[in-house]
Amino acid sequence: RECSAGLVLGAGFLVSACGGPQSALDPAGEEAAEIAHLFWVMLAGAGLVWALVVGAAVFGGRFQRQPISDRAGLRLILWSGAFAPTLILAGLLIYGLRLMPVLRAAEPALRIEISAEQYWWRITYVGAGDVRIETANELRLPAGRAAELTLDSVDVIHSLWIPSLGGKMDMIPGRTNRLVLRPQRPGTYRGVCAEFCGTAHALMAFPVEVMPPADFDAWLVRQAAPATPGGDEAAFLANGCGGCHTVRGTAATGTIGPDLTHLAGRSSLGAGLMPNTPGNRRRFVADVERLKPGVRMPSFGMLAPAELDAILAYMESLR
Numbered sequence: 001r002e003c004s005a006g007l008v009l010g011a012g013f014l015v016s017a018c019g020g021p022q023s024a025l026d027p028a029g030e031e032a033a034e035i036a037h038l039f040w041v042m043l044a045g046a047g048l049v050w051a052l053v054v055g056a057a058v059f060g061g062r063f064q065r066q067p068i069s070d071r072a073g074l075r076l077i078l079w080s081g082a083f084a085p086t087l088i089l090a091g092l093l094i095y096g097l098r099l100m101p102v103l104r105a106a107e108p109a110l111r112i113e114i115s116a117e118q119y120w121w122r123i124t125y126v127g128a129g130d131v132r133i134e135t136a137n138e139l140r141l142p143a144g145r146a147a148e149l150t151l152d153s154v155d156v157i158h159s160l161w162i163p164s165l166g167g168k169m170d171m172i173p174g175r176t177n178r179l180v181l182r183p184q185r186p187g188t189y190r191g192v193c194a195e196f197c198g199t200a201h202a203l204m205a206f207p208v209e210v211m212p213p214a215d216f217d218a219w220l221v222r223q224a225a226p227a228t229p230g231g232d233e234a235a236f237l238a239n240g241c242g243g244c245h246t247v248r249g250t251a252a253t254g255t256i257g258p259d260l261t262h263l264a265g266r267s268s269l270g271a272g273l274m275p276n277t278p279g280n281r282r283r284f285v286a287d288v289e290r291l292k293p294g295v296r297m298p299s300f301g302m303l304a305p306a307e308l309d310a311i312l313a314y315m316e317s318l319r
């Protein structure tokens with residue numbers, strides 16, 4: 001009974017990996033579709049080799065009672081154990097190699113620089129005339145257009161992986177890697193850091209929003225605008241927030257932490273850690289060191305409640 005329960009559980013995990021916002025088998029972009037296709041072809045080829053070798057072994061077993069000539073035995077071993085698998089594997093190799101230029105070539109219309117930092121993502125959209133629009137921890141892409149991501153790291157090796165859109169690419173200090181993605185299906189997906197990079201590695205993710213191109217263009221125009229804060233800027237600055245964070249158009253010009261210019265418009269908080277709600281923002285600011293061990297931001301739970309309220313109201317106004 002345990003065995004069948006295990007099988008049901010295993011099948012459940014297998015099926016659950018076939019969908020959702022973070023599945024390489026449910027592709028939402030051209031590169032991911034190529035990879036998913038390659039996976040299924042490889043699986044079929046591997047299954048064929050397995051069936052041949054195991055079939056030959058089972059077939060060979062019957063000759064224990066019924067003698068077979070040495071020649072016939074050798075032929076069985078060579079064909080099913082060596083020649084046929086070699087042919088099948090060579091076919092798979094040729095198929096896989098043929099895909100490689102397709103994965104590399106592209107004419108990207110949009111360039112986005114992503115820098116990995118323990119444990120978050122600095123994301124800069126580079127527009128015409130080298131206009132730079134910085135945001136953090138949320139990647140938005142237009143559907144049907146190629147986007148070129150240039151990837152690097154400021155501290156240790158990280159790796160960017162958005163399974164629904166394409167393969168993973170390492171982010172290495174001192175080196176710029178390039179990843180071209182052509183998302184096709186609008187929706188919300190999930191990207192992760194795929195290389196162990198320290199205590200909060202597992203908490204280094206980000207939502208990926210693939211939008212209709214017109215919506216994306218409108219969003220980018222809004223991101224380019226400076227902040228129009230309606231809250232109490234004095235509390236934010238007096239407690240040193242501006243020393244690490246930039247709020248464009250204000251006196252907060254720090255560059256150590258994520259740009260907060262349009263923070264309240266983002267869907268998640270703390271690099272995919274939790275939904276960006278007022279309650280979660282309070283928990284995050286008050287207790288970040290416990291929620292995300294290893295981050296450089298100190299917890300601000302020691303502030304007087306009125307002071308914390310003022311900072312949170314200010315953050316809420318950064319739309």
Ligand code: CUA
Nearest residue numbers: 158193195197
């Ligand atoms: Cu960054 Cu793991």
